[in-house]
Amino acid sequence: MLSEKQWVLTGPDGTTYRSTQPGTLGGHRRGKIYGTLDCRAALQAIARGGYVKHRVFFAEEATAIAAGYRPCAVCLPQRYALWKASRTGGH
Structure with missing residues (x-):
């Protein structure tokens, strides 16, 4: 009997x-940043070898936010701009 494939994800409590x-x-x-699985910045960091041991995965965006992560400025620029504006009072 084949066992079902499983992935390790991060929950809202981290x-x-x-x-x-x-x-x-x-x-x-370490950076508390989340983004798309095909993010150019993340893929470049992975290619350099300095990212993989700190990589986490989320089921959806709400979970990443609940866990204290912020959107990536490279692959999620609109969400990042909203996040940044909310932290600086819109300035």
Whole structure:
């Protein structure tokens, strides 16, 4: 009998759990940033080898935000602009 594939995702409290569904977003634990799985900046960092050990995955955006992560300025520029404006009072 084949076992079902599982992925390790990060929950809203920042702890990891196993899921039968893959994550839809990737993130960087140290930088507390989340973005798309095909983000140019993340893929470049992975290619350099300095990103992988801090990589996390989220089922959806609400979970990443609840876990304290912010949007990536490269792959999610509109969401990043909104996040930044909310932190600076819109200035």
